[in-house]
Amino acid sequence: MKKLIGNIMLTGGLIGGAISAARIPPMWGGVIGSLIIMGVGIVLRRRGEKEELHRATQKGSGGIQELERILTKAIEDVGEIMKIEEHNKVRESLSKVLEFLDGFAEKARPLRIESLKAYGQLMTAFSRAERSLNRAWSAYADGYEGEGRTYLEFGYEGLKETLNTLKSIE
Amino acid sequence: MESFRDVPKNVASDKRQTYREITPAAVILGVLWGAFMAASFTYAGMIMGFTSGGSAIAAIVGWGILRGVLKKGTVVENNIVQTIASAVNISVSGVIFTIPALYIMGMHEEISTLYFFLATAAGAILGITFIIPLRKxxxxxxRLKFPTGTAVATVLKTPGSGIEKARLLFFGMILSALVYLVQQFPLLGLPHVLPEVINIGSFLHLPSWINLAMALSLMVFGMGLITGRNGLIVLAGGALSYYIITPVVKALGWIPSDVQGAAVSSFVYANMTRPLGIGMLLGGSIAGLILSLPVIAVAMKSIAQANKMGARSRNEELPISYLYAGAGLAFLLLFITAYRLSNLGLGRSLLTAFIGVAWIFIASLLVAMSTGMTDWSPVSGLSLVSVMILLYLTNKNVPLTILLGATVGVAISGAADMMQDLKTGHLVGAIPSRQQKVELLTAWIGPIIALTVVGLIWKAYGIGNDMVPAPQAMALKSMVDAILGGSVPIDKFLAGGILGFALSLSGVPGLGVLVGLSMYLPMLYILPYGLGCIVHELTKKKKGHEFITEKVLPFAAGLMVGEAAMTLLFAVLTVAGVLHP
Known part of the structure; x- marks a missing residue:
């Protein structure tokens, strides 16, 4: 509810501010009044977002637990892929893992509200792992199995490192 | 017979071979194709007013030559081809927006050609070094989307992605190329069958002051299809600008009485919402920079740590020392240029160089953020602000201002292009430091080509006439005249800046920049772009994320590539004298 009210106030403030500023010359009184409304909206919005994140974490339906589940499954899947010999099969399975991991970044975004620094550390580790898996995919697609296997291992280790980073944030 | 999709035969069985990435073939092909595009787009840009990065076309040409002819191309090797080609080509827009203005004003002889080259080459290198920490x-x-970068990655991965994705990509390409071709029939002496713009407002019998026209561009629609949610904010902002602010200011009588009919919307856009949008873009990006400082610090720390560990770590980042060297070099070059080409004195020249470097960093950040979130690059708005700052710093020295403006223009176009290329690199698993190094080594070639073509055009036809109208340089000349005449809406920039700053504190990443962009862009392009975003979001809701990745993304990439390929073809036909726009 707080987030909704915050959004409404932010939008209302923006419309008022933009109209006041559009006049030649701008109506500074209107701009300042609108900024105050926007400011209250921003505070409410941010508080509402924080509460939503805490609720999701308590329910176990979102937040860090969900991210942990995604990473654990991806680590298991990549572990399985590393046992496969046939390179076309590796590439197909890897495509599925990469698509599955696509959702990780969006689900991790709310962590920004808690700590931008922690979010930055988590995404740095995750992106490094993801890029390694992307390189493995390309190498397998090109028939360079040695390079593919090396980067598959880098990706596997990178995902484990991301999981450890996530646990340290928790 | 080997097909396009097959793994090259000479590597498939050899597990020990080094993975081909930076190779002589990739570098030579990238430079040659980039030079070809740069020459074509310089000429076409001065006649028709448009340019293009050309990454996707370079990727397709790369596949054709590396795998089709040489039979040994890899995904990451072709990524190097498109990285170099677009790096060489991208400086064209920065050059043709600024340097021809000096010719039009008859001031080109006041500056030695060497300074032209130094200023633009410095810009090309600066744009690349300044984004080292921004990549992370x-x-x-x-995780910004960089729709063009995503589309190019789709092209690069097509041979290994299966026949279904390849079909969708080619279907999108052919569809958008055909639509563009049909729209250009009058240029080929054929009947005008399909317009480039449809006026929905007149179909709906809306009053003429309500602007509801839409560009029929499948490339822009494709950009929206890839962007998704962020683009909806741009659409909402556009609706605020055109369908809330315009009627309200009209109803309140804030428009001069002699402005009537369709001119109302243009007046509000040019004098009210566009300057506000530019202010919002600046305020939003400055707030974004402040808010992102902890993240930038994490990024820089991670790069520095990796460099310290040296061989013990798998370091794939360009050392941060490149950033410091780039900033130092930029400062030095701007200082020498300002000191030698004017009578500003030591102190003022130092100040010009210092503020110039800081501005290039902020402008590069803004343009990278903007292209990352939406694919739109607000280069003309930033040029206006650049010219304003530089005219003040250089005591209204116009030739020096335009020359330094060229440095800024080339730097910000280069920054945006490099970020798109690095996004492509991330998606195909390229090593970032390799991409950045090849860009640094080749980006200076583009300005030489563009400056040479501009000089040749000047000698052959002149610039700023019916033959070579140079619309972007004429626009810059108008900007300079407006600033010198004192008609710059600084109060709008300020008010917009405050609103943009506040919006960026909302917790929605980049909101100030997105809303600013929506007020800065004409509705003509916001509508097809927004439509693409709506289709993306509805499809995602109905069919899921996987459908977007598997079906929508390759099709959208095709739509972007098809029209881009046709613009290059028309540029080449113009250079060859086949077309006379």
Whole structure:
């Protein structure tokens, strides 16, 4: 509810501010009044977002637990892929893992509200792992199995490192 | 017979071979194709007013030559081809927006050609070095989409992605190329069958002051299809600008009485909402920079740590020392240029160089953020602000201002292009430092080509006439005249800046920049773009994320590539004298 009210106030403030500023010359009184409304909206919005994140974490339906589940499954899947010999099969399975991991970044975004620094550390580790898996995919697609296997291992280790980073944030 | 999709035969069985990435073939092909595009787009840009990065076309040409002819191309090797080609080509827009203005004003002889080259080449290198810490922040941490970069990655991965994705990509390409071709029939002496713009407002019998026209561009629609949610904010902002602010200011009588009919919307856009949008873009990006400082610090720390560990770590980042060297070099070059080409004195020249470097960093950040979130690059708005700052710093020395403006223009176009290329690199698993190094080694070639073509055009036809109208340079000349005449809406920039700053504190990443962009862009392009975003979101809701990745993305990439390929073809036909726009 707080987030909704915050959004409404932010939008209302923006419309008022933009109209006041559009006049030649701008109506500074209107701009300042609108900024105050926007400011209250921003505070409410941010508080509402924080509460939503805490609720999701308590329910176990979102937040860090969900991210942990995604990473654990991806680590298991990549572990399985590393046992496969046939390179076309590796590439197909890897495509599925990469698509599955696509959702990780969006689900991790709310962590920004808690700590931008922690979010930055988590995404740095995750992106490094993801890029390694992307390189493995390309190498397998090109028939360079040695390079593919090396980067598959880098990706596997990178995902484990991301999981450890996530646990340290928790 | 080997097909396009097959793994090259000579590598498939050899497990020990080094993975081909930076190879002589990739570098030579990238430079040659980039030079070809740069020459074509310089000429076409001065006649028709448009340019293009050309990454996707370079990727397709790369596949054709590396795998089709040489039979040994890899995904990451072709990524190097498109990285170099677009790096060489991208400086064209920065050059043709600024340097021809000096010719039009008859001031080109006041500056030695060497300074032209130094200023633009410095810009090309600066744009690349300034985004070293931004790669981690925008691509790895903030996960911005960079629709063109995503589309190019789709093209690069097509041979290994299966026949279904390849079909969708080619279907999109052919569809958008055909639509563009049919729209250009009058240029070929054929009947005008399909317009480039449809006026929905007149179909709906809306009053003429309500602007509801839409560009029929499948490329822009494709950009929206890839962007998704962020683009909806741009659409909402556009609706605020055109369908809320315009009627309200009209109803309140804030428009001069002699402005009537369709001119109302243009007046509000040019004098009210566009300057506000530019202010919002600046305020939003400055707030974004402040808010992102912890993330940038994490990024820089991670790069520095990796460098310290040296061989013990798998370091794939360009050392941060390149950033410091780039900033130092930029400062030095701007200082020498300002000191030698004017009578500003030591102190003022130092100040010009210092503020110039800081501005290039902020402008590069803004343009990278903007292209990352939406694919739109607000280069003309930033040029206006650049010219304003530089005219003040250089005591209204116009030739020096335009020359330094060229440095800024080339730097910000280069920054945006490099970020798109690095996004492509991330998606195909390229090593970032390799991409950045080849860009640094080749980006200076583009300005030489563009400056040479501009000089040749001047000698052959002149510039700023019916033959070579140079619309972007004429626009810059108008900007300079407006600033010198004192008609710059600084109060609008300020008010917009405050609103943009506040919006960026909302917790929605980049909101100030997105809303600013929506007020800065004409509705003509916001509508097809927004439509693409709506289709993306509805499809995602109905069919899921996987459908977007498997079906929508390759089709959208095709739509972007098809029209881009046709613009290059028309540029080449113009250079060859087949077309006379």
């Amino acid at each position: 922040q925008m691509i790895e941490i903030d």
